[in-house]
Amino acid sequence: MNLAIVYTSKTGNTEELVSFLKDLxxxxxxxxxxxxxxxxPLQDLTAFDGIIIGTYTWGDGEIPAEMLALYRAFETENxxxxxxxxxxxxxxxxxHFCGAxxxxxxxLYVHSQLAVTLKVEISLETKDLDRCRRFVELFLKRTTGFVKKELLRTIL
Ligand SMILES: Cc1cc2nc3c(=O)[nH]c(=O)nc-3n(C[C@H](O)[C@H](O)[C@H](O)COP(=O)(O)O)c2cc1C
Structure with a gap:
C-alpha cells in the first residue's frame, strides 16, 4: 500500500501529532x-492508496492557505x-474548534473513502495517546477492507 501523511504546521503542534502517528x-x-x-508531489495524488491530512486551523475556523491546493485537488481529481x-x-x-x-x-466524505478523523486540543497530551492509537487502528482496518474490496473488483 502506498500511504502518505501530508501536513502543515506553523508552531509545531500538528507536526508533533503526525510524527507520533507515523511512529504508530x-x-x-x-x-x-x-x-x-x-x-x-500534488501531481501524483491519484497514485496513493491512502492519505492522511494533518492541519491546524487558522483565522475564523479556516483551512490554512497552503492547504487549499490540496483541498481543490481532492475536489476535482479522480x-x-x-x-x-x-x-x-x-x-x-x-x-469553530478545528474548523479546517x-x-x-x-x-473528503463526498470525494474519497473517508475512514476516520481526529482532533487534538493544542498539543498532544497523555490522554490523546490512546485516541491516536485508535485512529491508526481504525484507519488500517477500514483502509485494508476497502483495498481488498477494490482488488476483488479488479480481479472479477
Ligand atoms: C490567528 C489564529 C487563529 C486561529 N484560529 C483557530 C480557529 O478558528 N479554530 C481553532 O480550533 N484553532 C485556531 N487557532 C489555534 C491553532 O490552530 C492551534 O494553536 C494549532 O495547534 C496550531 O497548530 P501548529 O502548531 O501545528 O501550527 C488559531 C490560532 C491563531 C494564531
Missing amino acids: FFKKKITVQLFRIEQF VEHIATGVVGTGDSFYP VDAFRDM
Missing part, C-alpha cells in the same frame, strides 16, 4: 511517507479510490 504505523510495520505540504483520514490540532477558545479538520472531513 511504523510499530505496526506499515510504511507511511510523511510530507510537509510544500514537499508533497480520488474515489483513496482511503483518507484527517487529523488536526486547534484551540477550543475559538468558536471539519472542512476537509466534509469534502
